[in-house]
Amino acid sequence: MSNPAETPRTLVVERVFPHPPEKLWRALTESPLLAQWMMNNDFEPTIGRKFQFRTDPKPNWNGVVDCEVLTVDPIQRLSYNWGIGGSEAGLQWVVEWTLTPAEGGTHVRMEQSGFSPEQRGNYYGANYGWQKMFDALDRVIGEVD
Amino acid sequence: MTLTHANHVFRALADPTRRAIFEELTRQGEQTVHGLTRYAGVSQPAVSKHLTVLKRAKLVRHRREGRETHYRAQPDALAPMVDWLDHYGAFWRDRFDRLEALLERMD
Numbered sequence: 604m605s606n607p608a609e610t611p612r613t614l615v616v617e618r619v620f621p622h623p624p625e626k627l628w629r630a631l632t633e634s635p636l637l638a639q640w641m642m643n644n645d646f647e648p649t650i651g652r653k654f655q656f657r658t659d660p661k662p663n664w665n666g667v668v669d670c671e672v673l674t675v676d677p678i679q680r681l682s683y684n685w686g687i688g689g690s691e692a693g694l695q696w697v698v699e700w701t702l703t704p705a706e707g708g709t710h711v712r713m714e715q716s717g718f719s720p721e722q723r724g725n726y727y728g729a730n731y732g733w734q735k736m737f738d739a740l741d742r743v744i745g746e747v748d
Numbered sequence: 749m750t751l752t753h754a755n756h757v758f759r760a761l762a763d764p765t766r767r768a769i770f771e772e773l774t775r776q777g778e779q780t781v782h783g784l785t786r787y788a789g790v791s792q793p794a795v796s797k798h799l800t801v802l803k804r805a806k807l808v809r810h811r812r813e814g815r816e817t818h819y820r821a822q823p824d825a826l827a828p829m830v831d832w833l834d835h836y837g838a839f840w841r842d843r844f845d846r847l848e849a850l851l852e853r854m855d
Contacts, residue, residue: 614833616840622851630850640846688755711847713840 613716621708628678631700642668648675654683664688678702685715753806754828760805761829765790766798770807773821780816 620627630636632648642656649672656668664687674682682699696715703710761767765788772787773779781799785792799819802808806825810817 614836614840616837616844618844618848620848620851626851626854630847630854636850636854640850641843711844713844715836715840 613714615712615714617710617712619705619708619710624678624702624704624709627702627709627711628681631681631702632675646670646672648672648677648681650675673697674699754832756805757807757825757828760801760807763798763801765794766802769795769798770802770821773808773819774823778818778820780818782816784819 630640632646634644634646637644637646642658644654644656646652646654646656652672654670654672656670658666660666667687669686670683672681672683674680680699680701682697685696685698699714699716701712701714703712761770769784769788772784779787781792781795784799785795788795788798799808799810803810807822808819809822810819812818
């Protein structure tokens with residue numbers, strides 16, 4: 604990627620866990636394990652797999668996240684679409700997990716970007732300060748260790 | 749926030765030209781379509797179309813003065829985006845904590 608100052612940013616949460624990447628990968632991709640920390644789901648680590656995360660309904664949201672697996676790069680990278688509110692009127696995101704071996708464990712990076720893959724061409728091509736709107740993020744991320 | 753409004757805001761700002769127009773209005777204050785056309789480097793009808801999308805998202809407001817229409821940014825309309833950051837920032841922090849707890853339980 605290019606200079607971070609010029610690269611539009613999205614929501615990124617990172618943490619180093621004192622566990623091997625293989626274990627993280629299981630927690631991210633085995634449906635019963637995933638259910639224990641994310642949400643109930645019918646996930647399978649297969650590209651093109653449509654699945655849902657389900658939780659209790661909230662005001663303005665029925666508690667369902669409609670997803671489709673985009674990338675499965677064992678023990679390294681996993682991404683899926685993240686859609687709420689149906690495909691027409693709803694909001695679409697991409698959630699991407701990246702695992703990197705780190706000293707004493709695994710560096711986990713979660714990036715949630717607000718654009719579908721076909722919009723990414725424009726998105727990354729732009730030099731405009733999208734970043735500015737995400738300044739609030741630094742506050743959010745600052746609280747994460 | 750309502751989902752529909754949030755969706756308008758995100759869609760409006762997904763386009764780099766619209767983002768540029770919005771930021772230009774934020775930086776320079778009120779401007780006419782002509783002024784924005786000079787800045788944006790696209791045709792005037794294209795700028796007008798972008799302004800319509802920005803208006804629908806309530807990101808810009810306009811007022812007429814004689815034959816000219818003046819546009820100005822409404823940064824308050826970014827609220828859904830800030831809500832989104834707050835919401836998902838807290839959401840993922842919580843999930844990371846739960847993941848950490850799960851990893852401890854796993855053998």
